[in-house]
Structures are given as C-alpha cells and as structure tokens.
Amino acid sequence: xxxxxxxxxxxxxxxxxxxxxxxxxxxxxxxxxxxxxxxxxxxxxxxxxxxxxxxxxxxxxxxxxxxxxxxxxxxxxxxxxxxxxxxxxxx
Numbered sequence: 001x002x003x004x005x006x007x008x009x010x011x012x013x014x015x016x017x018x019x020x021x022x023x024x025x026x027x028x029x030x031x032x033x034x035x036x037x038x039x040x041x042x043x044x045x046x047x048x049x050x051x052x053x054x055x056x057x058x059x060x061x062x063x064x065x066x067x068x069x070x071x072x073x074x075x076x077x078x079x080x081x082x083x084x085x086x087x088x089x090x091x
Contacts, residue, residue, distance in 0.1 A: 009042075011045075012030045012042055015030050015046065015083065016030055016047065021046045021047055021082065021083060023051075028053075029048055033045065033046065033076045033077070034066075044080060045083075046079045046080050047083065052073075059071075
C-alpha cells in the first residue's frame with residue numbers, strides 16, 4: 001500500500017479544519033469520495049461531522065446509505081467542488 005505523502009496529509013489537515021459540508025458543525029472527520037477501482041484519493045475528500053459521516057441513521061449518514069444521503073443533501077461530488085472553492089479562498 002502506498003504511503004500518504006506530506007502534501008496529502010497537509011491537504012487532509014486543511015479539510016479537517018473546515019465545518020461539516022452538510023450542517024456546518026465541528027469537529028469533522030475527513031470523508032473520502034468513492035473512486036473507480038476503490039483506491040483512496042486523499043485529495044477527493046470532504047469534511048463531515050460524525051453524524052453525517054457514519055453515526056446518523058440511514059438517510060442522514062453517507063456510510064449508512066449513500067443514495068439516500070445524496071438525495072437528501074446533494075451529491076458528494078457537489079460537496080467536493082464546494083469544499084475546494086472554500087479551500088481556494090483560504091489560500
């Protein structure tokens with residue numbers, strides 16, 4: 001398995017400092033968007049509070065039901081685009 005680079009760690013650290021992409025709460029967990037082939041891409045990440053990441057019920061937490069989560073809150077891809085716009089503004 002490939003090691004995480006210092007640049008990737010720094011990027012995920014910046015993600016971890018942002019509020020939840022769904023509700024605006026903190027602290028957050030770094031959520032990796034799904035990729036083709038199943039390999040993690042540390043740059044395709046969004047900030048999600050534990051409730052919206054793993055702990056909430058079926059339609060509330062992305063890992064409990066991705067389709068239901070996205071129909072309720074929008075796509076992970078759109079959240080990723082919005083997250084990158086925020087990061088661009090903070091550089």
